[in-house]
Amino acid sequence: MKEKKIIITGGLGFLGYSIFKKLINENYVLVIDNLSSNIIEKKFVTNNKNGTFCELNITNNSMIEIIEQYNPDILIHCAAQTNVIESMKNPIKTKNINIEGTRNILESVKNLENCYFIFISSGGAIYGEPKYLPVDENHEKNPISNYGISKLKGELLTKNILSQSKINYSIIRPSNIYGPGQKTENVIPKFIKLMKMKQEVRIFGDGSSSRDYIYIDDLVEIILKLCEKKIGCTINASSNQETKIIEIFNFLKKQLNYNLQPTFLDDRKGEIFNISLDNTNLIKILNFNKFTALKKGLIKTINS
Numbered sequence: 001m002k003e004k005k006i007i008i009t010g011g012l013g014f015l016g017y018s019i020f021k022k023l024i025n026e027n028y029v030l031v032i033d034n035l036s037s038n039i040i041e042k043k044f045v046t047n048n049k050n051g052t053f054c055e056l057n058i059t060n061n062s063m064i065e066i067i068e069q070y071n072p073d074i075l076i077h078c079a080a081q082t083n084v085i086e087s088m089k090n091p092i093k094t095k096n097i098n099i100e101g102t103r104n105i106l107e108s109v110k111n112l113e114n115c116y117f118i119f120i121s122s123g124g125a126i127y128g129e130p131k132y133l134p135v136d137e138n139h140e141k142n143p144i145s146n147y148g149i150s151k152l153k154g155e156l157l158t159k160n161i162l163s164q165s166k167i168n169y170s171i172i173r174p175s176n177i178y179g180p181g182q183k184t185e186n187v188i189p190k191f192i193k194l195m196k197m198k199q200e201v202r203i204f205g206d207g208s209s210s211r212d213y214i215y216i217d218d219l220v221e222i223i224l225k226l227c228e229k230k231i232g233c234t235i236n237a238s239s240n241q242e243t244k245i246i247e248i249f250n251f252l253k254k255q256l257n258y259n260l261q262p263t264f265l266d267d268r269k270g271e272i273f274n275i276s277l278d279n280t281n282l283i284k285i286l287n288f289n290k291f292t293a294l295k296k297g298l299i300k301t302i303n304s
């Protein structure tokens with residue numbers, strides 16, 4: 001993909017900035033981010049001649065003008081309040097950013113002439129406690145956290161607002177993303193940091209809770225394929241490899257020569273117990289099937 005004008009909301013975050021790095025050499029990218037939870041400094045965007053940075057909350061009314069002026073070929077909407085526990089403590093903030101912010105962006109995008117829109121949803125949060133595994137895209141949606149509710153509402157808004165326009169769009173539901181550059185509030189970087197410092201690691205539950213992890217570079221490649229093909233679809237993006245949290249702990253422990261036992265705490269409200277996502281549609285529609293093995297991805301993350 002070359003010479004395209006692309007907007008990435010939340011472009012200083014883990015996923016947004018990873019996409020930015022892949023696109024910036026051959027395209028023009030406007031990053032919109034309010035610096036609320038980013039780990040990347042904005043200078044990394046503006047140091048690049050094709051990169052522009054706009055410090056703005058996605059709920060702000062001037063979004064419409066900014067998006068219309070830039071007139072993007074593609075808009076990838078990553079900005080969100082992404083913390084499940086924070087969403088239970090502060091539902092209004094989560095609703096404002098994830099629902100009203102998304103609505104604000106969609107109201108701007110719907111008037112564009114020729115833009116492809118990607119909404120980053122959450123496969124781990126919108127389905128709720130699975131009725132069966134792996135969870136496919138048609139599984140019922142019963143989110144148990146305010147974060148999950150807000151992402152599901154974002155999907156519905158995308159469909160409702162854009163189906164009445166000429167805009168082609170896709171909705172992507174990633175499983176747990178991990179890899180270099182992630183905030184240490186997320187489980188894998190948190191374990192790595194604490195183990196490197198020889199500090200106590202706490203696990204919520206008894207360690208048997210499972211997730212399905214996708215390596216950041218795999219997800220970025222999937223998103224770039226969507227941008228190239230401009231396919232309109234709603235798909236899970238996962239490796240479909242269910243892994244218990246204690247397995248991650250034990251693997252990292254060995255790699256990092258960590259000798260302490262974990263402390264087990266009560267489960268947290270809003271977190272589901274086990275989930276893995278069916279990736280049949282991802283493989284079929286995008287012809288993507290070269291997932292980074294978890295152990296390899298964890299080693300790359302440790303060494304980053």
Ligand SMILES: NC(=O)c1ccc[n+]([C@@H]2O[C@H](COP(=O)([O-])OP(=O)(O)OC[C@H]3O[C@@H](n4cnc5c(N)ncnc54)[C@H](O)[C@@H]3O)[C@@H](O)[C@H]2O)c1
Pocket residue numbers: 009010011012013014015016032033034035036037038039056057058059077078079080081082097101120121122123124151173174175176177178183
């Ligand atoms: N990390 C995961 O495991 C995961 C899994 C599934 C889906 N997702 C989704 O992927 C997307 C990216 O997640 P991430 O892990 O990169 O999160 P992140 O927290 O690293 O990045 C989010 C970015 O959005 C920005 N932001 C937050 N609120 C904003 C606002 N009101 N206005 C403008 N910018 C704002 C933050 O400053 C940050 O730079 C999110 O939509 C998230 O829901 C993440």
